[in-house]
Amino acid sequence: MGKVIGRFDPTPSRTPEECERHYTEVHVRMAQDLLRPMPSLLSYCTNRAVAQADVNGGWRQRPRAWRFVVLRFTPGETLAFTPEQTEMVAQDHVNCLYRLRSCEVEESVLLDRVDGQLALAKFMIEADRAPGVDADSAWSVFSRLTDRVHATVNGAFGLRRLIVNRVVNEVECEPLDVEGQRPIGLLDDTTRLGYIEVYFDHARWGEEALGVLAAGGALRDPALVGVNLLRVEEVAPLGMSRGSDPARG
Numbered sequence: 001m002g003k004v005i006g007r008f009d010p011t012p013s014r015t016p017e018e019c020e021r022h023y024t025e026v027h028v029r030m031a032q033d034l035l036r037p038m039p040s041l042l043s044y045c046t047n048r049a050v051a052q053a054d055v056n057g058g059w060r061q062r063p064r065a066w067r068f069v070v071l072r073f074t075p076g077e078t079l080a081f082t083p084e085q086t087e088m089v090a091q092d093h094v095n096c097l098y099r100l101r102s103c104e105v106e107e108s109v110l111l112d113r114v115d116g117q118l119a120l121a122k123f124m125i126e127a128d129r130a131p132g133v134d135a136d137s138a139w140s141v142f143s144r145l146t147d148r149v150h151a152t153v154n155g156a157f158g159l160r161r162l163i164v165n166r167v168v169n170e171v172e173c174e175p176l177d178v179e180g181q182r183p184i185g186l187l188d189d190t191t192r193l194g195y196i197e198v199y200f201d202h203a204r205w206g207e208e209a210l211g212v213l214a215a216g217g218a219l220r221d222p223a224l225v226g227v228n229l230l231r232v233e234e235v236a237p238l239g240m241s242r243g244s245d246p247a248r249g
Helices: 016-035 083-093 135-153 203-215
Strands: 002-010 041-052 067-073 097-112 121-129 159-174 182-186 192-200 224-238
Touching: 002 016, 016 041, 016 083, 016 097, 016 224, 041 121, 083 097, 083 182, 097 135, 097 192, 121 135, 121 203, 135 159, 135 192, 135 203, 135 224, 192 203, 203 224
Parallel strands: none
Antiparallel strands: 002 067, 002 097, 041 067, 041 224, 097 159, 121 192, 121 224, 159 182, 159 192
């Protein structure tokens, strides 16, 4: 399966409230219309950061992230916009987002106990490698963090799924109104390491299980920067069960 994870911030050219309104009411609907006809697309999910673990093990820190997008494709496929569609999406970025970091990832499902649930609470850890640290060394550190997360949540009440995503490449973006709004190719090198996704039955169980990672210093290592442990609200504008969609024939 192909998978892309993107993250971005609200553009400073608009208020946060304007960015949120435009993203949810305009941008997502446009993306639905563009993505729905793609036969290779399996799902399109948006994630809004609503809480971040703090050094006390609580969740009172203001999130150092805004939104993420997760796209899944059939094996060997990826996003297939026409040049005109790509430009239309980029021009709409001016209205709501900047500093886009879109990465192709390799997904490994470490735990999967989902059994008919229709609603889950999601948590995410993101990380970059520090300046001067090579990619392999940084990934080894991130892998140890993944092992720590795995050991911490394995017996936790309400745990349903644990996924680790290793970044393969990152899209290069140029400014339109401000930085990081128009994709123009791939970066020669990326500092983004990966993402860890964790799902629980309820936000309370995830906060209780994962908060100890922040309090115990597991998220701090000189080889890593930008390590954020976030609770996110996930919505699926296009879900996995699209095979019976009459609009797709």
